[in-house]
Amino acid sequence: MSIPQEPSFRESVDMMFNRAVALMDLPPGLEEKIRVCNATYTVRFGVRLRGQIQTFTGYRSVHSEHMEPVKGGIRFSLGVNQDEVEALAALMTYKCALVEAPFGGSKGGLCIDPRQYDEHELEQITRRFAYELIKRDLINPSQNVPAPDMGTGEREMAWIVDQYARMNTTDINAKACVTGKPLNAGGIAGRVEATGRGVQYALREFFRDPEGMEKAALTGTLDGKRVVVQGLGNVGYHAAKFLSEEDGCKIVGIIERDGALVDVKGLNVEAVRQWTINHGGVAGYPDGTFVENGAKVLEEDCDILIPAALEGVINMGNAANIKAPLIIEAANGPVTAGADTILREKGCVIIPDMYANAGGVTVSYFEWVKNLSHIRFGRMQRRQEESRHQLVVDELERLSGDSGIGWQLSPNFKDRYLRGADELELVRSGLDDTMRIAYQSMRQVWHERDDVEDLRTAAYLVSIDKVASSYKAKGL
Ligand code: GLU
Numbered sequence: 001m002s003i004p005q006e007p008s009f010r011e012s013v014d015m016m017f018n019r020a021v022a023l024m025d026l027p028p029g030l031e032e033k034i035r036v037c038n039a040t041y042t043v044r045f046g047v048r049l050r051g052q053i054q055t056f057t058g059y060r061s062v063h064s065e066h067m068e069p070v071k072g073g074i075r076f077s078l079g080v081n082q083d084e085v086e087a088l089a090a091l092m093t094y095k096c097a098l099v100e101a102p103f104g105g106s107k108g109g110l111c112i113d114p115r116q117y118d119e120h121e122l123e124q125i126t127r128r129f130a131y132e133l134i135k136r137d138l139i140n141p142s143q144n145v146p147a148p149d150m151g152t153g154e155r156e157m158a159w160i161v162d163q164y165a166r167m168n169t170t171d172i173n174a175k176a177c178v179t180g181k182p183l184n185a186g187g188i189a190g191r192v193e194a195t196g197r198g199v200q201y202a203l204r205e206f207f208r209d210p211e212g213m214e215k216a217a218l219t220g221t222l223d224g225k226r227v228v229v230q231g232l233g234n235v236g237y238h239a240a241k242f243l244s245e246e247d248g249c250k251i252v253g254i255i256e257r258d259g260a261l262v263d264v265k266g267l268n269v270e271a272v273r274q275w276t277i278n279h280g281g282v283a284g285y286p287d288g289t290f291v292e293n294g295a296k297v298l299e300e301d302c303d304i305l306i307p308a309a310l311e312g313v314i315n316m317g318n319a320a321n322i323k324a325p326l327i328i329e330a331a332n333g334p335v336t337a338g339a340d341t342i343l344r345e346k347g348c349v350i351i352p353d354m355y356a357n358a359g360g361v362t363v364s365y366f367e368w369v370k371n372l373s374h375i376r377f378g379r380m381q382r383r384q385e386e387s388r389h390q391l392v393v394d395e396l397e398r399l400s401g402d403s404g405i406g407w408q409l410s411p412n413f414k415d416r417y418l419r420g421a422d423e424l425e426l427v428r429s430g431l432d433d434t435m436r437i438a439y440q441s442m443r444q445v446w447h448e449r450d451d452v453e454d455l456r457t458a459a460y461l462v463s464i465d466k467v468a469s470s471y472k473a474k475g476l
Contacts, residue, residue: 016456017035030472035090037089045132056112063090064467071365073107074149088107093463095361095463098462099358100466147361158181158185179368188367190427191363198357200239228306232308240269250265250266258281259281262291268287271287299321304324307331314327314335316342319342319343329351329352354459358435366430378422382420393418442458
């Protein structure tokens with residue numbers, strides 16, 4: 001079957017933006033100012049590899065500078081092009097505004113298949129790309145702060161921060177030029193898991209919203225819910241792992257590059273992940289059934305569908321066949337504007353990308369603050385907190401002993417209560433709080449305004465309103 005004409009990714013984002021903005025009363029011209037991308041830089045550079053010069057094309061797009069620095073990942077993929085980075089940069093603007101991370105939106109990409117290069121080659125390419133961006137202040141702690149995205153991770157961020165430090169030897173804030181770094185290179189605990197963790201927190205908050213649940217025709221808790229996840233990369237893996245191990249969800253389908261696995265009894269996420277690392281795909285995995293046409297599994301009967309891979313995977317060609325009553329967009333832009341309309345008409349609830357995957361940039365924000373403050377979270381308070389808790393425990397023990405009323409502390413109360421929060425606990429707490437507050441801000445608009453049918457429009461309304469206020473405050 002041929003797929004009906006779809007708009008490009010950027011047009012899709014613009015269409016969703018326009019739908020929301022039509023319900024707002026913005027001053028003339030401001031709507032256009034917010035929608036358009038401020039600037040996109042294209043660079044072509046050569047790297048000498050395997051005895052010849054290879055030319056690469058990279059982009060860094062800045063969507064909105066209503067707040068600076070601007071923020072957003074750098075992706076390494078063959079699908080990278082100007083339209084894509086501009087769409088992703090726009091989503092970063094709305095995402096940061098929604099979760100109150102004080103950044104404008106940006107995104108970068110390098111058109112490359114990273115699996116075709118060894119580590120040393122990738123380092124040369126990454127450093128050269130970083131050099132091109134650094135010298136134009138497109139990587140800079142106070143102007144533009146990249147992070148990992150598809151095809152990049154801690155390793156690439158470590159190369160980038162080192163490259164920046166070499167070129168800016170006296171910048172005391174050099175480490176804040178990029179986030180998602182390894183812990184030993186200025187990173188923060190919990191950044192790797194952050195986006196997947198955020199997906200889990202978002203779902204938990206959705207399940208605490210009775211009106212939202214009713215709109216999705218779902219009942220009960222996350223326990224036992226059947227989940228299909230597309231993409232077992234950093235985001236999909238962590239989301240599926242936490243949901244199955246901590247919330248009792250059953251992962252009934254996992255879609256990967258080479259096909260999919262289905263098992264109504266639930267798949268073991270950790271085991272499948274190990275298998276894909278060792279075998280390059282899910283084919284041959286001993287449990288569950290292998291389905292060669294992986295995309296078909298998006299249409300499987302389940303309660304929650306988590307697209308955590310590419311944009312545009314749910315489109316006008318398959319939207320009508322999607323059975324999940326709830327989709328949570330762990331990837332950026334997995335549902336096209338056309339598919340969004342079809343799904344909305346079917347009553348499917350979509351938790352939109354700009355909220356669902358905002359956990360990554362939220363923890364990036366914490367990392368950036370940590371780098372600028374030059375101190376690990378919890379370092380000052382942890383032991384002080386413990387000693388105050390110790391006072392309470394001592395007093396409770398004295399009272400139960402003296403009064404003879406037979407009180408006894410439950411077995412692991414002391415251990416749990418005495419332990420002061422370390423960085424990881426603080427990061428998770430900050431992330432949970434952020435996801436809850438952002439959901440509540442969308443929820444209010446969604447349930448209280450008659451002209452707002454869906455969470456995506458609600459998310460756009462909240463975030464555009466914030467961006468507009470900061471433009472207005474600046475007197476633009
Ligand atoms: N690439 C991630 C995203 O799309 C993280 C961005 C960041 O941390 O700046 O949200």
